[in-house]
Amino acid sequence: MDGWVWVLLGVVLGALAAGAVGRLLHAARVASVETERDLLRERVLDLETSLAEDMETAALLAPLKDALVRVEQHVGVLERDRVEQFGSLRSLLGRVEAETQGLGRATSSLAGSLRSSSVRGAWGEVQLRRVLEASGMLARCDFDEQVSGVSAHERRVRPDVVVRLPGGKSLVVDAKAPMTHFLDAQADDLPDDERAALLRRHADGLASHVTALSGKEYWSAFRDGPELVVCFVPSDAMLAAALAAQPSLHERALAQRVVLVGPGALLALLRTVAFTWQQDALSSSARELLDLGRELHARLATLGGHTAKLGRSLQGSVEAYNAMVGALESRVLVTARRMHELEVVTDDLAVLEPVRTGPRPLTAQELIDAVTTDDARPELDLGLDEPAPRRDVG
Known part of the structure; x- marks a missing residue:
């Protein structure tokens, strides 16, 4: 009986020990799982942080990427143009070389x-x-x-x-x-x-x-x-x-x-000769112009004398007209008005006005000097220095 007790006690103790060991193993496994969980969580956080930084970096590098693409395209265009230009330059140099050889020949x-x-x-x-x-x-x-x-x-x-x-x-x-x-x-x-x-x-x-x-x-x-x-x-x-x-x-x-x-010096010499010809032509033209001026001055003097004579004639005509108007007004029209007063006639006679404007006197000194040399100089003392007096006859 005691043996079974001890066996049962051993079994119980073994079970308790096995349970304790199982709990210890479970606790160790739980602790390991929790540790692995924490590590995985930290790893996930790190990965998320790294992914966010990568996305930010990619966002920052996106314009640079576009610029690099444009630069690459531009470099391609430049390379194509460079190849074309080198081809054109090679052709041009070939023509220049051929022309140089022809020029040398x-x-x-x-x-x-x-x-x-x-x-x-x-x-x-x-x-x-x-x-x-x-x-x-x-x-x-x-x-x-x-x-x-x-x-x-x-x-x-x-x-x-x-x-x-x-x-x-x-x-x-x-x-x-x-x-x-x-x-x-x-x-x-x-x-x-x-x-x-x-x-x-x-x-x-x-x-x-x-x-x-x-x-x-x-x-x-x-x-x-x-x-x-x-x-x-x-x-x-x-x-x-x-x-x-x-x-x-x-x-x-x-x-x-x-x-x-040489050609340059001779050209300068001939241009000097041509300028001398121009000056000679100008001198000839100046002499001809001087002769024309003198002739024009003489003709102006003659025209001044004719103008003065015409002015005197006009002045005499005005004076004669005014005298006739005065005589008509004082001698003839008085009798005619008397006939109108006696009612012999009924129509009024027109009123005659004397001419109150005379010819303008000469004022240019050149024309006055030309007139003073004329034979009719005594007849010019009619007020050439001042306007002629206006005569109101009647």
Whole structure:
């Protein structure tokens, strides 16, 4: 019996122990579940907070995203335009290169043509004519071409152009200038020392040409002009290269009565000549205007005398009319009114009024002076300095 009790007691104790252990395990499991719940709640809160921050960030970054999209589109358009522009530029550079090569060939051909003396002379004459036309001058009016003359050495000379100056004067222009060495110096693959040597030879050739022009003495064949000749160099670069090689070339040419000019200097010189022609025309017009003024003044004086005579005639007519009205009023109409008073007639006679306005006297001193020189001067003492008196006859 005691054994069963102890067994039952052991069973009860075991059950109690098992229950206690189960409760402990349950409590531990509950605590674990609560802890996991709290952790999950915190995780959910963190996720919600993170999601809200992400949404705020996305809202803030939305304009930036749109701007990036627009920038990307604009960059695409720019890239497309850049490709098109590079294509156009490549095509344009190709045409420029082709035209440059063509220009180089044309320049080489022109340089080769200018080595001929006849072509070089024709080109100089063409350049000279262009400058003359640009200055406003007309052929056979302001200048003559290829005019022949005989110099002091009994030698026939024929300058390219003779420019006419006011007063019957003339200015001689020669357009033949050497340029072979200058053209040789323009080669691209030429060393600097050889180019400098060619430019010095170009200056020497121009100096020799100046001496030859001075020896022709054009001014002796055209004596109505200044004692000098204008040497026209068709290119300012040619003249500048020669002067750079020989700085004293200008002074030595002037000492030999030769003036070296390029297109620019010649244009300024011809414009000065054209201005001189304008001043000469203005002087002629002024002299003609002076003669016309004197003639007009003389005619005004004659007209003043006629006007004064007409005024005197009008004054006499007014006085005669007023005298007639006075006589009619005092002599004739008195008897006529008497007949009306006696009722012989019934109609009233018209009342005649004298003329109370006389002719206006001359007041301009020029007309008065012209009238005083007339033979009828004594008849002008009728009050020219003041209005004529009004006569009321009757």
